Amino acid sequence: MIHIEQLEKHYQVGGREVHALRNIHLNVRKGQIFGIIGRxxxxxxxxxxxxNLLERPSSGKVLIEGEDITRFNSEQLHSLRQRIGMVFQHFNLLNAKTIAENIDFPLKLAGTYSKDVRQKRVDELLELVGLSDQRHKFPSQLSGGQKQRVGIARALANYPHLLLCDEATSALDPETTQAILRLLSDINQKLGLTIVLITHEMQVIRTICDQVAVIDAGEIVESGDVADVFLHPQHAVTQSLVAENQALDLDLLQRIQCHENSQLLRLTYVGAATHEPILSRIAAQTKADITILQGTISRIKNTPYGQLLVELSGAPDQIAVVLNLLRDLDVRTEIIEGAH
Known part of the structure; x- marks a missing residue:
């Protein structure tokens, strides 16, 4: 769906060149929700x-559905932007128009739909976002979540192939954020629509994204499946972002006094293993002592996962047996160095 090669963006600020993007390479598959996170x-x-070339790159390629859009002329670019919907942080609704009129506006601009066709499309979209009973109200009469639902409906008006979300939930409270994320996920599944969103909140990424790219100082510093990046962050920036939404209290490590002949482990379970009594089975097979210090079970999109902080005590050969059993059972095992 989207393929980005060697993308660069430079600005001239006060006589010096500022690099906003550096050597960006990304691939977004058709039908997935792709998140871009950064400070x-x-x-x-x-x-x-x-x-959508609202920012024209200084160099590099942006291929959408196999076409390099950086080479498009004005007519091609106009057509492209009709196929790409955009949802904004602060809604950007027309305050003098009703909700129905706001959604109808891009259809009127397209100039290719009859009034009856437009009316039918507006009705469909109002139902899709759950606002059929609000069609005659004005934006000032709606809550923030309702305004964003209108923004989403408007972005979908011209049957886009791609939906871009620019911090679409950052102006909303946590409960409303979750409702909007559920709506976007539902739209993705019902319509098979590719969604690219940006955010500074790892919780947003964890809730609905399939893949994520972490950006820092204009560079992609880490990318991959959300479960891999969230549970096993490699770059310092990613680790910092994950720590803000971390299931385990890593400060606890500074206060733990490990016993002699023991090791501190961080165990990660993903998928079906999350709900299996793995530690009970291992304890029954070995003479090692396994003490759970902290743990959690949650989900990354549709995938359950669990993380445990445990102290493993016993003779060296017993500890080795436990570590081998854990690895055989596909439990990611990290030995925490430096625990006291």
């Missing part, structure tokens, strides 16, 4: 806006 100023908005 403020990391370059994620610039990268997102390069996907």
């Amino acid at each position: 403020s100023g990391a370059g994620k908005s610039t990268l997102l806006r390069a996907l």
Whole structure:
């Protein structure tokens, strides 16, 4: 669906060149939800806006459905932008128009639909986002979550192949955020629509994304399946972002006094293994003592996972047996070095 090669974006600021994006390489598969996460100023908005050329790259390629859009003329670019919907952080609704009129607006601009066809499409979209009973209201009469639902409906008006979400939930409270994320996930599944979103919140990525790219100072520092990146972050920036949404209290490590002949382990279960009594089975087979210090079970999108912090005590040969059993059972095992 999307293939980005060697993408660069430079600005001239005060007589010096500023690199907003550096050597970006990304692939987004058709029908997936792809997240781009980074701190403020990391370059994620610039990268997102390069996907519809609201930001024109300094160099590199942006291929959408096999076509390099950086080579498009104005007519081709106009057609492209009709196939790409965009949802904004602050909704960007027309305050003087009703909800139905806001959704109808891009259909009128397209100039290819009759009034009856437009009316039918507006009705479909209002039902899709759960606002059929709000059609005659104005944006000022809606809550933030309702406004964003209108923004999503408007972005879908022209039957886009791709939906771009620019911090679409950052202006919303946590409960409303979850409702909007469920709506986006539902749209992705019902319509098979490819969604690319940017955020600074790992919880958003964890809730609905299939893959994620971490951006810092204009560079992609880590990318991959969300479960891999969230549970086993490699780069310091990713580790920091994950720590803010971390299931385990890693500060606890500083306070733990491990016993003699023991090791501190972080165990990660993914999928069906999450709900299996693995430690009970291992304890029954060995003479080692396994003490659970902290743990959690949660989900990354549709995948259950569990993380445990445990102290493993026993003779060296007993500990070795436990470690081998854990690995044979596909439990990711990390030995925490430096625990006291």
